[in-house]
Amino acid sequence: MxxxxxxxxxxxxxxxxxxxxxxxxxxxxxxxxxxxxxxxxxxxxxxxxxxxxxxxxxxxxAPVDGGTEVWAAGVTYLRSREARMEESTEADIYGRVYDAARPELFFKSAAWRVVVDGDPVAIRADSGLDVPEPELALVVNALGEIVGYLVCNDMSSRSIEGENPLYLPQAKVYAGACALSAGIRPAWEVAGDDLPVAVRVTRDGVAVWSGTTSTARIKRPLAELVSYLFAADNFPDGAVLSTGTGLAPAMDFTLRPDDVVTITIDGVGELTNPVVMGKEHFAHLRP
The missing domain is CATH 3.10.330 (Vcp-like ATPase; Chain A, domain 2)
Known part of the structure; x- marks a missing residue:
């Protein structure tokens, strides 16, 4: 269901x-x-x-509305730690946050900005290195209980974040940067701590990058990520918390317009989005 x-x-x-x-x-x-x-x-x-x-x-x-916010966690997989260290001028920051007690959490999107399966996702015109980030997203009610799961594409500019970690909001929060699968899979129907995750990017019908991982490789328990999100804030309309990516391509790969990104999480769903460049493709999205 x-x-x-x-x-x-x-x-x-x-x-x-x-x-x-x-x-x-x-x-x-x-x-x-x-x-x-x-x-x-x-x-x-x-x-x-x-x-x-x-x-x-x-x-x-899109499976969110009202005052529901989408947040995301970073550097929760070893591969994410390695990728951030590869791209960044301040590589030691990512090594430290991976090992720290407190996770990296950041705001990703208001509900009205979220795109859904079949809609386009975007790369920024002022970025030279852009990637999809396939992630399991937790759907959390106002009491901080995990009630379901979604597939998330946490689109990211590696060049902008790599230039300076303080540019993270610009690398992560822009029109077309957050896609969620259409249906919430209830948490009582599937366990989220060991789910296969797969991503494929096709260009002119040919796969140019793909990969697989499992949510079992997330370093932190899912409930722990939620506890930090709710530690000092209220979410009266609930929240979606994307749990970070364990898949990152090599530094010589970047998305291009007309690529198609497909992310599958077994037991949760599939998310497919064509890639565009620029905010004009999302002018119809309004609160």
Missing amino acids: HIVRYRLEHDDTARIGVRSDGVLRALPAVPSMAALLRLPLADLRGALAAPGEVVEGAALL
Whole structure:
């Protein structure tokens, strides 16, 4: 089962439903994903227990809305540590954060900026080295409970962050930089601590970079990442926390416009996005 946001043809109203075995059913009593994430885990499960009528011809939307924020963790895999040290003029910073007690956490996107499966993702025009970052994302309710999982593409400019670690927000937060899979896989249906992750970038129909890893290689427990996110802030509409990447190409690889990025996490979902350059492709995204 996946929890989804959708809209019907000729109707801009966003609705919530559950999709199982390719069949989408409405949840008319749930007004928004943010409302769902305000509930304790037990109540949230109860809200999904009796879906309504079958829905056909729906377009799936990004699985976040309202005041839900997307955050991300960095340098949680050994490969991520190595990649950051390769690209950076301040390599020792990434070695230290990998071994530190406190994880690296950063804001990634407001709900209204998130793109979904099939939408384009972007590279910056002022960056010379850009990569996708395939990641497991945790869906967390307002009480800090992990209620589900998503596939995340945490798009990143390696050249901007590598020039100076203080440029991280510019390397990570821009139009088209955050893509999430369309459906939230409930946490009670799959364990998130040992899931295969795969990425493939195709160019003119030919794979130019691919890789596989497992969430078992994340150094920190998933609940620990959430505890640091919630330690000094409130998330009344819940949050999505992407858990870092264990896959990074060599320094001679960069994304180009018209590439296609496909990320698969077994048991969670698949996310496919074409690559574009520039913010003009995302002018339609509004709060």
